[in-house]
Amino acid sequence: MDCIFCKIVSGEIPSVKVYEDDIVLAFLDINPLNDGHLLIIPKAHAATIHDVAEADFLAVMSATHKLAAAVKKALNPEGLNLLQLNGKVAGQMVPHLHVHIVPRWSGDGLTVASWELVAGDLEKIKSVAGKIQAEIV
Numbered sequence: 001m002d003c004i005f006c007k008i009v010s011g012e013i014p015s016v017k018v019y020e021d022d023i024v025l026a027f028l029d030i031n032p033l034n035d036g037h038l039l040i041i042p043k044a045h046a047a048t049i050h051d052v053a054e055a056d057f058l059a060v061m062s063a064t065h066k067l068a069a070a071v072k073k074a075l076n077p078e079g080l081n082l083l084q085l086n087g088k089v090a091g092q093m094v095p096h097l098h099v100h101i102v103p104r105w106s107g108d109g110l111t112v113a114s115w116e117l118v119a120g121d122l123e124k125i126k127s128v129a130g131k132i133q134a135e136i137v
């Protein structure tokens, strides 16, 4: 499969690994937004959250929790962002599910999103809630 993250899992493409278990691999982003920018992925290919097995997703999130603690101890960031993007429209660049840990410091110049707060229509919000609730299994 022509997937850069699958090639990292197989070792075909080298990476700077920080954590690995049976299900998960974590490595440094080679285009880091900040020092300690990590990517956490399932070893089994899955493009997005809609494709990944729940157990693999939970393993990725569990490793993310463990790694966030390690980043905090190692680099002492003032905060950190977790980012998990699904689909090109959402900004996903590599179609193999991944979580970013981006350590944050004051004045680092990064912006995650600059959403303007605009009050929504409460009836529409309730209607959308109903549609989502109806699809929860």
Ligand SMILES: [Zn+2]
Residues within 6 Å of the ligand: 003, 004, 005, 006, 007, 044, 045, 046, 095, 096
């Ligand atoms: Zn892949």
